[in-house]
Amino acid sequence: MEATFINKKNKILYNFLIIVPALRSLFKAQDGSVPVRAYRTIGSILIFTCLTTLHGQQEQKAVLKSINLSKAEIMAIGNKIWLNESKMSVEKLAWWNKNEHFASLGIGHFIWYPCNEEVLCTQTFPALLVFLEQHGKKIPAWLNNKSNRCCPWKTREDFFKDFQSKRMNELRTLLASTVDLQTQFIIQRTSKALELILQSTPVNEHAHIKKQFKRVASSATGLYAIIDYINFKGEGVNPGERHNGKGWGLLQILQSMRGNELNMKAVAEFAQCAKKVLTQRVLNAPKNSHESQFLPGWKKRIDSYMHELKIT
Secondary structure, three states: OHHHHHHHHHHHHHHHHHHHHHHHHHHOOOOOOOOHHHHHHHHHHHHHHHHHHHHHHHHHHHHHOOOOOOHHHHHHHHHHHHHHHHOOOOHHHEEOOOOOOOEEEOOOOEEEOEOOOOOOOOOOHHHHHHHHHHOOOOOOHHHOOOOOOOEOOOOHHHHHHOOOOHHHHHHHHHHHOOHHHHHHHHHHHHHHHHHHHHHOOOHHHHHHHHHHHHHHOOOHHHHHHHHHHHHHHOOOOOOOOOEOOEOOOHHHHHHHOOOOOOHHHHHHHHHHHHHHHHHHHHHHOOHHHOHHHOHHHHHHHHHHHHOOOOOO
């Protein structure tokens, strides 16, 4: 709710700080003055812009109202994400995969880049630390420098040399004890995803995107699929996450969906489109990226969406 309010306030502030001066200069007379009737026109345009902004946000809020999960559902989703990422291994709560330039932390393998490393993928681990602190969790002292929370290990080799160190074990202990909060962090990202997607796409695509999002989100299993995929491959709006101009996030899946059915039929189409999008990613990838080795595992993860979520 707070994030929605701040975003709304920022957009309205944008209208005043950017649009008003621009319109004033447009209507300015030769002597530099602005006629009274011009201010009436500016006011009408501004009111229309603000009302359009508020209406769009109310629409998005209505679409996302379905993301209302019980504690049991949150834990079920969190454990399934953890199972997908590392078979619920505590050791792999702090990990660094081969051929990657960043560490992967937590149940969702949140990305953490070393200092001075070019950030090509969306980095999420520093934001998770802030989220845990906001919920009363004590962060290890060596991570207290909030202005510089980049990964202290520069390479994968450095990371595994330090694999059994005190600070690495502190990190795993923190992450093993906050599965519920990490899941809430992932869900929070999901609640903002639709707005990010709509902001990055033409207006004429919005109805289709919202329709497909609502179809998949019509069941707890579908929500799990959306939540997991965003954590897994992102929203699809980051310009840096492209091969040959083609993305592979949630946006690209929703764009490729065409059906009308709800519940598991919607989830089945979502999974089918996800596999096609990821296959296309591999085909478009640079040959030295070796992404083809990951595709079977990615598809296996997508297959987990086809099993209804078990709530205990």
